[in-house]
Amino acid sequence: MPRALPQSAFYSEFNGFLVQDRCTFGAEVFIINTNTPIGAKVSSLDSNSTRTYTWRLEKFSKIYVYDNTYSPEFTIDSRTWKLRVYPKGFGTQKDKSLSLYLELAQRNDLTAGNKLYVEYELRMKNQLNGEDHIKT
Numbered sequence: 001m002p003r004a005l006p007q008s009a010f011y012s013e014f015n016g017f018l019v020q021d022r023c024t025f026g027a028e029v030f031i032i033n034t035n036t037p038i039g040a041k042v043s044s045l046d047s048n049s050t051r052t053y054t055w056r057l058e059k060f061s062k063i064y065v066y067d068n069t070y071s072p073e074f075t076i077d078s079r080t081w082k083l084r085v086y087p088k089g090f091g092t093q094k095d096k097s098l099s100l101y102l103e104l105a106q107r108n109d110l111t112a113g114n115k116l117y118v119e120y121e122l123r124m125k126n127q128l129n130g131e132d133h134i135k136t
Contacts, residue, residue, distance in 0.1 A: 005124060007089070010098045016128030018060060024125035025055045025085065026132070027102050031077045032117040051076055054125075055083055063087060073105045079116070080105040100124070 055071040071083040086099040123132040
């Protein structure tokens, strides 16, 4: 599930996404139960929420030399997830954007023929004014 932000926007000091070689990414995940379509969704990058995860990436310039890197694994609704960031972009966005993915870490938990329906938001925190850049 990819999301991309143009490199020019990510690296611009005025946008606040990369400050003192640090950036903050977040994921908000809501697993949709097809048997019970009623649920609530959290609307902010709140580390106290059980549906959100925040990844503060220190020394971003050190990972820039690599193709991609993963966040530590995290659990939401009994599923294990991880974020994957491509600092130089991926696929058609290579050398154009920073690409951010949400991945199911333990795909073996899904047996053949089963599907997992998910609503999610990926965020990049503006560290200067606290606003989030959101991609759903």
